[in-house]
Amino acid sequence: MGFGQAVSTVFSKYATFSGRARRSEYWWWYLFTILVTAIAFILDSVLKINTIEGAGGIKFGWLYLIVTLALVIPSLAVTFRRLHDAGHSGWWWLVILLCGFGGIILLIFALQDSKPDNQWGPNPKGL
Numbered sequence: 001m002g003f004g005q006a007v008s009t010v011f012s013k014y015a016t017f018s019g020r021a022r023r024s025e026y027w028w029w030y031l032f033t034i035l036v037t038a039i040a041f042i043l044d045s046v047l048k049i050n051t052i053e054g055a056g057g058i059k060f061g062w063l064y065l066i067v068t069l070a071l072v073i074p075s076l077a078v079t080f081r082r083l084h085d086a087g088h089s090g091w092w093w094l095v096i097l098l099c100g101f102g103g104i105i106l107l108i109f110a111l112q113d114s115k116p117d118n119q120w121g122p123n124p125k126g127l
Contacts (some may be wrong), residue, residue: 003028007056021081022124026110029078033071053091079110084120086112091116 044061080090
């Protein structure tokens with residue numbers, strides 16, 4: 001799965017928390033979110049619409065805020081589907097809220113290969 005196909009797949013499954021997502025879909029999506037939010041942040045700075053001050057005194061504007069809010073639900077949904085593909089419950093994403101090493105645990109789960117057919121559906125690789 002390429003960049004464009006991954007982004008269109010995630011948008012077509014905007015709030016679909018069931019099913020499975022391959023590693024390529026997940027990582028291409030996160031590259032897309034990094035690029036889009038960076039562009040929004042830069043545009044806010046260039047257009048001088050830095051109206052909100054965040055933690056540490058970092059200022060950002062409405063464009064960044066709107067883009068970030070628009071990407072939250074599909075990002076959670078693709079994370080759920082990626083965890084399903086690796087054989088874990090989607091609720092494992094909550095581990096990032098519970099302990100300092102939660103992000104590392106989530107990263108390890110996201111890096112795991114697709115498991116054979118499981119309760120969340122057939123293997124998306126078609127193996």
